[in-house]
Amino acid sequence: MINVTKTFLPPQAEYQAILKKAWDTGWMTNRGILVKELETKITAYLDTPHIIAMTNGTLPLQIAIKALKLHGEIITTPFSYVATTSSIVWEGCTPVFVDIAPDYLTIDETKIEAAITPNTTAILATHVFGNPCNVAAIADIAKQHNLKVIYDAAHCFGVTYKGQSIFNYGDVSTCSFHATKLFHTGEGGAVFCKQDYYNAIFSHHNFGHDGPEAFQSLGTNAKMSEPQAAMGLAVLPYMDEIIDRRLKIVNAYNQLFEEVSAIKKLVIRSETQWNYCYYPIIFETEIQLLKVIEVLNNKAIFPRRYFYPSLETLPYVEAVNLPHSASISKRVLCLPLFHDLDIDSIQYIVKSIKENI
Numbered sequence: 557m558i559n560v561t562k563t564f565l566p567p568q569a570e571y572q573a574i575l576k577k578a579w580d581t582g583w584m585t586n587r588g589i590l591v592k593e594l595e596t597k598i599t600a601y602l603d604t605p606h607i608i609a610m611t612n613g614t615l616p617l618q619i620a621i622k623a624l625k626l627h628g629e630i631i632t633t634p635f636s637y638v639a640t641t642s643s644i645v646w647e648g649c650t651p652v653f654v655d656i657a658p659d660y661l662t663i664d665e666t667k668i669e670a671a672i673t674p675n676t677t678a679i680l681a682t683h684v685f686g687n688p689c690n691v692a693a694i695a696d697i698a699k700q701h702n703l704k705v706i707y708d709a710a711h712c713f714g715v716t717y718k719g720q721s722i723f724n725y726g727d728v729s730t731c732s733f734h735a736t737k738l739f740h741t742g743e744g745g746a747v748f749c750k751q752d753y754y755n756a757i758f759s760h761h762n763f764g765h766d767g768p769e770a771f772q773s774l775g776t777n778a779k780m781s782e783p784q785a786a787m788g789l790a791v792l793p794y795m796d797e798i799i800d801r802r803l804k805i806v807n808a809y810n811q812l813f814e815e816v817s818a819i820k821k822l823v824i825r826s827e828t829q830w831n832y833c834y835y836p837i838i839f840e841t842e843i844q845l846l847k848v849i850e851v852l853n854n855k856a857i858f859p860r861r862y863f864y865p866s867l868e869t870l871p872y873v874e875a876v877n878l879p880h881s882a883s884i885s886k887r888v889l890c891l892p893l894f895h896d897l898d899i900d901s902i903q904y905i906v907k908s909i910k911e912n913i
């Protein structure tokens with residue numbers, strides 16, 4: 557069986573050796589030595605200033621919205637994982653969807669200004685499949701209209717844009733360290749933010765504490781635990797190797813699909829050092845996609861419709877007409893991509909697709 561992804565597991569002995577440090581301290585959570593070590597090592601690896609490790613990649617979105625004191629309308633993308641939209645609604649704000657650019661699959665920055673109203677307080681956009689949004693244009697719009705910018709950078713571990721970590725753009729970026737993501741801690745995630753927001757975000761993620769006996773704000777519990785951090789510390793040394801291996805797999809797919817005009821590939825924005833986190837292909841029709849899924853499933857190969865459905869169809873938002881997202885979400889399929897996927901399987905997958913479109 558071949559799934560769309562497979563979690564990278566470091567040698568178990570290495571995980572256990574790190575975990576032993578937690579045993580030695582008898583300290584399992586509340587920012588023990590492993591969480592602090594992981595934060596230090598991630599900021600060094602990515603060259604990014606401020607991080608707060610958290611328990612997953614969804615609470616960082618909610619906490620970012622809270623910390624930036626957002627209310628009213630938040631402009632966002634319909635082509636993302638449900639957490640991007642649900643966090644906005646969960647925080648009592650209204651998502652206002654702007655369609656995507658059909659080549660990059662990120663929010664179409666040229667359509668943002670038309671969606672701004674006196675109630676707009678922020679833009680929350682996703683760097684889809686690790687592909688950066690047009691961060692310069694979005695920063696200009698935000699400045700002109702006095703809006704905050706949050707990036708859902710769940711897919712972006714290791715991505716650089718114009719020579720620096722993609723996490724450094726916007727007011728706040730969030731990342732997921734879920735087991736299906738490139739870098740993982742089982743469940744986990746983080747906020748990357750400017751110094752200005754660090755204290756507020758830190759407090760919100762820790763019940764609003766201001767010292768052990770005082771509270772400064774409304775908080776929740778989004779603390780990463782020591783066993784999660786241990787997994788991260790065991791995976792982190794392999795990140796260069798993981799990204800390098802995925803580059804080879806993506807190149808193999810690209811080569812095999814080279815002359816297949818019925819399949820469109822993701823266009824990565826220039827000046828991006830990508831992390832090869834997903835291999836999405838876009839069919840001409842949903843019928844082709846459904847046929848290919850059926851054929852592959854019969855061969856015990858399980859690609860994933862990601863992102864599907866387009867988020868303006870969620871039952872708790874207002875339906876709007878977004879032609880690109882509505883159409884592409886029905887035609888996009890992420891093919892298997894993981895560390896030990898072998899070349900024979902890649903050839904077999906591509907051959908099966910070519911024979912059925």
Ligand SMILES: *Cc1c(COP(=O)(O)O)cnc(C)c1O
Nearest residue numbers: 612613614637639710732733734
């Ligand atoms: C995975 C993902 C999330 C949620 O992260 P979790 O760690 O699963 O909570 C949010 N946004 C996007 C775009 C994702 O892919």
